[in-house]
Amino acid sequence: MNAATACSGNDPSPFPSSNLFAAAGEGVWDNGAACGRQYRVRCISAPTPGTCKADQTIQVKIVDRAQTSVSRPSRDGATLVLSTTAFEAIANPSAAWVNVEFAQMSTSPHELHLRLLALLFILAGLVHICSGDVGTAGQYVPPYLPTACYGNDVSEFPSSNLFASAGEGIWDNGAACGRQYLVRCISAVVPMTCIAGQTIQIKIVDRAVTSVSRPSRDGATMVLSTTAFGAVANASASSINIEFQQV
Numbered sequence: 001m002n003a004a005t006a007c008s009g010n011d012p013s014p015f016p017s018s019n020l021f022a023a024a025g026e027g028v029w030d031n032g033a034a035c036g037r038q039y040r041v042r043c044i045s046a047p048t049p050g051t052c053k054a055d056q057t058i059q060v061k062i063v064d065r066a067q068t069s070v071s072r073p074s075r076d077g078a079t080l081v082l083s084t085t086a087f088e089a090i091a092n093p094s095a096a097w098v099n100v101e102f103a104q105m106s107t108s109p110h111e112l113h114l115r116l117l118a119l120l121f122i123l124a125g126l127v128h129i130c131s132g133d134v135g136t137a138g139q140y141v142p143p144y145l146p147t148a149c150y151g152n153d154v155s156e157f158p159s160s161n162l163f164a165s166a167g168e169g170i171w172d173n174g175a176a177c178g179r180q181y182l183v184r185c186i187s188a189v190v191p192m193t194c195i196a197g198q199t200i201q202i203k204i205v206d207r208a209v210t211s212v213s214r215p216s217r218d219g220a221t222m223v224l225s226t227t228a229f230g231a232v233a234n235a236s237a238s239s240i241n242i243e244f245q246q247v
Contacts, residue, residue, distance in 0.1 A: 006065035007035035016061050019085035023064040025078045026168035027136075027219035034062045038105035041080070043090040046098040056090045059105065079135070079169070099134050135221030137183065137242045139229035140165065140213040147206035149177035158203050161227035165206035167220050176204045180247045181222070185232040187241040193234045200231045201247065 005023075008014045014036065015021055022041075024034040039060050043052035066073055066081045073081045080102065084093070091098045147165075150156040156178075157163055164183075166176040180203050185194035208215050208223045215223040217239040226235065233240045 004070065005063055006032070006068050007063050014061070014063050019083055020058050020060045020089065021063045021083050022060045022086060023066040023069045023073070023081040024062045025066045025080060027079050027221070028062075029065055029067075030219075032065075034065075037062045039080070039102045040105060041082070041086070041090065041100050041102040043098045044101050046091065046095055048092075048095065051092045051095045051098055053090050053092075058086055058089045060086050133245065134186070134241065134243055135167075135169070136217065136219075136239055137164075137185075137229065138208075138215040138217035138220040138223045138239045139226055139235075140208075140211060140215050140223050141226055143212050144206070144225070145212065148174070148210050149205050149207070156203075156205055161225055162200050162202045162231065163205045163225050164202045164228060165208040165211045165215070165223045166204045167208045167222055169221055170204075171207055174207075176207075179204045181244045182247055183222075183224070183228070183232060183242055183244045185240045186243050188233065188237055188239070190234075190237065193237045193240060195232055195234075198232045200228055202228050 004010050005014075022039070024030075024037075028034050028037075039062070040057055041060055042057040046052060060080075060082065066078060069081065078097070080100070087093060087098075090100075144157070145154065146152045147156075164181075166172075166179075170176050170179075180201055182199055182201055184199040188194060202222075202224065204222070208220065211223065217223075220239060221242070222244070224232075229235060229237075229240075232242075
């Protein structure tokens with residue numbers, strides 16, 4: 001633990017003695033306010049059956065920023081990057097990533113927020129390829145112009161109105177502009193929010209953090225147009241958990 005972190009530099013004292021700690025992805029980094037936050041984390045699924053350790057929930061502390069950590073994650077864009085000890089406590093250590101449910105700890109139970117299904121990667125240089133990624137989606141309403149990708153050019157918007165703005169995890173310094181993704185809703189806080197069997201193809205036309213119309217949820221992997229969101233989920237929801245794949 002002698003490498004510098006974005007939270008405390010070379011000071012090892014913030015690291016918990018249990019070694020249950022994590023680096024924050026951009027979706028939870030919160031301009032550094034994430035440092036010291038505590039999260040309950042449990043593994044809920046993975047591409048390989050039997051990867052999760054049933055009924056195992058751990059509490060981790062944020063000590064670094066994933067984007068700048070000395071030890072590089074296996075994949076950019078993870079929501080959390082766990083220490084090896086933390087990862088092994090909830091999942092088979094041979095896995096490169098798992099889907100998790102996590103909630104920020106607070107002094108009041110009413111302030112606990114179920115965050116999302118997230119991509120979670122071990123602090124190792126492993127590469128894992130699967131059919132789709134897991135993240136969250138919010139929605140945003142007009143006006144949509146101007147955009148970070150195309151300014152006031154409306155010709156870049158698909159005629160289907162199935163488009164989205166990219167969260168920081170997939171923005172890729174602007175390279176996300178124009179990318180197409182297959183998206184489906186897989187779960188939400190309120191049961192029956194997802195429209196079963198519905199998969200849509202969307203185009204990235206903007207950056208969520210700078211969009212004119214503000215997202216229904218900050219830190220989402222992507223923010224869908226109202227048409228796109230309504231095609232996969234109940235339009236009254238503010239956010240959903242999604243599976244998405246670039247095409």
